[in-house]
Amino acid sequence: MAPLVPSSQPWVEKYRPKQVKDVAQQDEVVRVLTNTLETSNCPHMLFYGPPGTGKTTTALAIARQLFGPELYKSRVLELNASDDRGINIVRTKIKDFAAVAVKSCKGQGGYPCPPFKIIILDEADSMTEDAQNALRRTMETYSRGSRFFFLCNYISRIIEPLASRCAKFRFKPLSEDIMITRVLHICQEEGLDLEPEALSTLSSISQGDLRRAITYLQSAARLFGSSITSKDLISVSGVIPQEVVDSFFAACRSGNFDLANKEVNNVIAEGYPVSQMFSQLFDIVVEADDISDEQIARICKKLGEADKRLVDGSDEYLQLLDVASSTMRAICNMQEDFS
Template identity: 60%
Template sequence: MSTLPWIEKYRPKKVDDISYQDEIVAILKKTIKSESGEFPNFLFYGPPGTGKTSTILAAARELFGPELMKTRVLELNSSDERGINVIREKVKTFAQFTPSGHRSDGKPCPPFKIVILDEADSMTSSAQAALRRTMEKESKTTRFCLICNYVSRIIEPITSRCSKFRFKPLSKEILIKRLEYICKEEKVDCDQDALATLVTCSEGDLRKAITYLQCASRLKSVCIKSSDILEIAGV
């Protein structure tokens, strides 16, 4: 039995798998297929659990292939490492080495790396200023994707260097459809009231809803009810 968290197991592998974010999906697909090799810095913002991190990871997987992901992509959570040291050390060290390697499937591999800074709105102003300088200095070999809930907390010298996209809240129908798919794949019996409660308790956050569902599946060997979800959510 797999111990992998379902939020990772069912994370979209391709940009086409991203739900309800048509504008950014269309632009990313066009960018990935571009023969010019142009790939801008991105700033993704919007409510939690709407696919921001999954989208850039899916794009990176298509660009580099799964075998080069570990050497071409640096993912950091800025809320854990929001001081200036993470900018000067981890990001700078990763960015300064020229990317190398070839895809095993023979497809062309872009000559740059990607740094993903999750929860970038948690970074201090000094850390953001340091990041801005690093973005300028390493622009030949590195692209940055900043992810945040509140774009107003990102300094203007950074936002002006990024293509900005707002991720829309996921509709109830999209959330339930995804949860039903996971239930089918995992052979979990969950009634419709419980699914509706999952959507309500997670407040539109698909990541949270999937986590609640996995917790409920571990605790209940029979059909998951609405009361089970409420108990797990602490409501």
């Protein structure tokens, strides 16, 4: 397979840390794993936390530092979001890989090369419960020659028998300072001119997800050239313009249903994602200082219910209209009660 042309290589991969010690901000995790690498005594591991905080990077770095480039392909099995996660993949692909024993190749190429394989299951919280139960037995049977790395956003979706067999590592959202430092480094390497306001915007819209920030940056660079503005980043991110969200909330506060319905129709007609509207509307509501805590609680409860219905496949127009109606009722009825 021909190597990627540098200009077409995703920056997420290009600037991915190659060693555990280079992973940003996860100091406790890095310290423990560095000690693990020195002894080559690796347990099953469970990495959990928000997206874009370094879980996959850390798992891949451990595998590379243990086996090096020559043994990596034969010793590491990585299953990501595009792979089937049902019970059949556990019974076939994972079991077959784990069943083949390997010997120690200490010192090969300067790498520890311990006598086990590593199976990396990215987004493990998307596996079915049956698949996780089947995996528990596989872990027990082949524990001598295999180590499992589970990567997930929600640890609550991993069944307890699996979680209890792993050393757990929590990955924290990246701070704005760390995000800015990494982004500025990439801008310098790629010759980009990023406006100060654009830097702040990028940090805001990526919400602590460094992978997302780098992807937005590369997309903007490809579309708009080396000089990138705040508007450019918003246009490639899918974030709804703030004036649209403000206008929608103002219509809800007015108590005028026809005006609110007009704003709903405008959002749908423009093709803005309603789930994104809920997310940005939530930020406005919780920061509003002229409505009561009870009103905020009622609106947030409705946003959560509507967002769940969207995930289940409900109609976007109806859910946004339901949120608009409920917001109007929460604000206007409470105001009438106090008058």
